[in-house]
Amino acid sequence: MNRASFEALLKESGSAKIVAVSKSVDFPAVAALASLGQLDFGENKVQELQRKIIGLGDDFRGLKWHFIGRLQSNKINALLALRPTLWHSCESVAAAAAVDKRLEYDLPALLQINSANEASKQGVDSERAVDDYCQILESSRHLKLVGVMSIGAHTDELSVIKASFETTYKIFEKLQSKGAKICSMGMSDDWQLALKCGSNMLRLGRMMWL
Numbered sequence: 001m002n003r004a005s006f007e008a009l010l011k012e013s014g015s016a017k018i019v020a021v022s023k024s025v026d027f028p029a030v031a032a033l034a035s036l037g038q039l040d041f042g043e044n045k046v047q048e049l050q051r052k053i054i055g056l057g058d059d060f061r062g063l064k065w066h067f068i069g070r071l072q073s074n075k076i077n078a079l080l081a082l083r084p085t086l087w088h089s090c091e092s093v094a095a096a097a098a099v100d101k102r103l104e105y106d107l108p109a110l111l112q113i114n115s116a117n118e119a120s121k122q123g124v125d126s127e128r129a130v131d132d133y134c135q136i137l138e139s140s141r142h143l144k145l146v147g148v149m150s151i152g153a154h155t156d157e158l159s160v161i162k163a164s165f166e167t168t169y170k171i172f173e174k175l176q177s178k179g180a181k182i183c184s185m186g187m188s189d190d191w192q193l194a195l196k197c198g199s200n201m202l203r204l205g206r207m208m209w210l
């Protein structure tokens with residue numbers, strides 16, 4: 001993405017934060033985007049996150065790394081050692097407890113909601129989301145829930161994707177009284193729709209690297 005298209009994207013996304021998902025690219029692409037001022041990056045695998053942080057080295061210490069993928073229990077310690085800026089994909093009360101138990105610093109996190117109720121997708125059911133969120137808030141010492149995350153319905157039908165974003169946004173609204181501030185939804189194919197539905201954090205992969 002060149003400077004002009006990056007600036008156009010910033011303008012269109014307004015106050016929503018952009019997380020550039022770098023799982024499909026290597027160091028030079030990350031460095032090029034960072035040189036345009038992009039500081040927030042996301043990865044969905046712990047090992048790749050580790051490789052990127054080490055490989056980019058001291059010159060890129062200022063980058064903020066988001067973890068957005070499924071977290072296997074045998075990778076928890078490795079992830080925590082990397083001190084991610086935000087864990088987007090806390091998928092259950094049990095996953096929250098497993099991470100909290102190992103935490104020795106405060107880690108901001110989002111509860112992932114399976115708002116399209118897809119069997120293949122991780123996250124809590126939308127009907128349980130508010131209760132689960134409150135339970136995690138109450139039982140965690142160092143894990144700090146600060147909002148919700150969702151992946152739009154896996155379909156070409158805009159109305160179905162929109163409904164899944166609206167479901168997530170309604171849950172987010174209910175949780176604002178509990179301190180929820182971040183609603184992470186929208187990827188390369190559906191970010192404009194997500195913005196209209198109230199997203200304030202976009203996770204953009206493919207489109208950032210064109």
Ligand SMILES: *Cc1c(COP(=O)(O)O)cnc(C)c1O
Pocket residue numbers: 021023044068069151187188189203204205206207
């Ligand atoms: C890969 C990924 C993205 C970015 O997807 P694109 O379609 O490439 O924009 C966003 N969120 C999650 C959880 C991902 O795994």
